[in-house]
Amino acid sequence: xxxxxxxxxxxxxxxCQKIIKRILVTEVLEKGCNEHxxxxxxxxxxxxxxxxASDALTKQVQRAIKAMxxxxxxxxxxxxxxxxxxxxxDKEISRLLQSSEASLKSLEESEPVLIEVPTELADYLMxxxxxxxxxxxxxxxxxxxxxxxxxxxxERSRILSYLQTLLSTN
Numbered sequence: 001x002x003x004x005x006x007x008x009x010x011x012x013x014x015x016c017q018k019i020i021k022r023i024l025v026t027e028v029l030e031k032g033c034n035e036h037x038x039x040x041x042x043x044x045x046x047x048x049x050x051x052x053a054s055d056a057l058t059k060q061v062q063r064a065i066k067a068m069x070x071x072x073x074x075x076x077x078x079x080x081x082x083x084x085x086x087x088x089x090d091k092e093i094s095r096l097l098q099s100s101e102a103s104l105k106s107l108e109e110s111e112p113v114l115i116e117v118p119t120e121l122a123d124y125l126m127x128x129x130x131x132x133x134x135x136x137x138x139x140x141x142x143x144x145x146x147x148x149x150x151x152x153x154x155e156r157s158r159i160l161s162y163l164q165t166l167l168s169t170n
Contacts, residue, residue, distance in 0.1 A: 010057050011047075016064030019046070024080035034077045040065050110140045110152040113159050117148045125149060134162060 011019070020043055027034050036042060040062040044053075051057050070078045071087035079087060096102075117125055122144050129135060129142065129149070139153040153159045 010051055010054070010060050013060060013064045013067060016047070016061050017068055020064055020068065021080060024078060028080060034080065037078050038072070038076045105140060107140055107152050110154055111156040113151045113153060113156060113163070114145065115149045115151065115163065119146065122149055
């Protein structure tokens with residue numbers, strides 16, 4: 001009869017992945033970002049407190065990290081909440097925004113004005129309105145809608161007055 005092994009078995013790769021993710025999520029929640037974990041060995045203290053230290057345990061943790069395919073920030077720390085693909089997309093979006101000197105503008109204070117026009121005229125009218133010297137600087141943005149054009153502005157009465165004048169002029 002075989003003797004029963006009293007040492008605990010190594011965790012599965014999936015179990016390691018769950019533990020690693022939980023460690024990293026906790027780190028981010030407590031500190032705002034990961035500032036401790038760059039490689040598998042950084043997790044070994046935790047795993048060795050639960051499982052006997054062995055080369056097999058180290059390899060299992062390394063496999064788990066590799067399978068998770070986590071991107072790393074510019075300092076080499078793991079980013080837990082994004083895949084490598086998401087991280088690369090975010091870097092590209094960031095590069096584009098920075099190179100175009102983009103800025104953010106809240107539309108919270110803007111009010112929409114709908115110009116109802118036939119769909120086939122909306123593109124040309126929108127182009128003409130966006131080129132208008134009279135409207136320049138008086139609206140935040142305009143978008144084509146199914147039944148016309150929506151202008152978002154902080155100067156609603158001015159836009160309405162201007163458009164009403166154009167509608168009534170021959």
